[in-house]
Amino acid sequence: MADFFAIGGDSLLATRMVAELRQRLGCKASLRQLFQHPQLDDFVASLKAPAAQTPTLLRLTSGVGKASLLCLPTADGDIGSYRALARNLDGRLSVYGLQDPESNLAAESLDARLERYGAAIADAESHERERIILLGWSFGASLAAALAERLEREGRPPSGWSCSTRCRCTASSARGVTTRIASSA
Structure with a gap:
């Protein structure tokens, strides 16, 4: 391919x-x-294919680590900003992104959004090797924090989560994040 x-x-x-x-x-x-x-x-x-109307779990890379990284979408529902990070992990972790074509910040509460993400998150859990690490930046940071709390309440706590309201995963910043994530996996 x-x-x-x-x-x-x-x-x-x-x-x-x-x-x-x-x-x-x-x-x-x-x-x-x-x-x-x-x-x-x-x-x-x-x-x-017909246009997707629900959140879609996309595999960005396959890895050999004992954890999977689940990247949460930015405000526009996109996960493209995580591709550099996924490439820089060099197969140490499987990296998934939750793409959301219906993202609409004005029309949907955080709880409603997390509810819609339920099936896709369960799909990520079924693909995981041992644990899931949540990752978000910008609006995805709010999603990662809220999702970690929700999964904890449901008895399915993530292995960890990381977020930043200012970090954009460029090739150079991805190398630093890569080191921290890979060492925790």
Whole structure:
């Protein structure tokens, strides 16, 4: 399988490719789809699939560690900001992202959002090796804290959680986070 970014794709090339697909083929391709599905065959399949209406658990990387990292979405429901972190973990942990196409901060309470996330979180728990570590930044930080508390009340406490209201997972910041997460796994 060819990964768009692993074979040299970047955000500028992605933008041009999506524009060409829209113009030449009339399809409803989006950058979000490409970032969600960097494997090109998965990306093509996503163009044919109906739009998701519920939170979706996406595997960003597979790992050999005894823990799985669950990345919670930012305010726009996206998880693309975690891809650099996932790549920099070098397979030490499995990394999942919870993509939420219906994210609407104004129309939904935090409790209602966490309720919608229930099935996807249970799916992550079923994939875990031994434990789950929650991770969020920006609005995802609030989600990580609230979710950790909720899972604790339900008797399913996460192994740990980490969040920041100011950290964006760029390649350089991911290396530091990678070290801290990998050492806790």
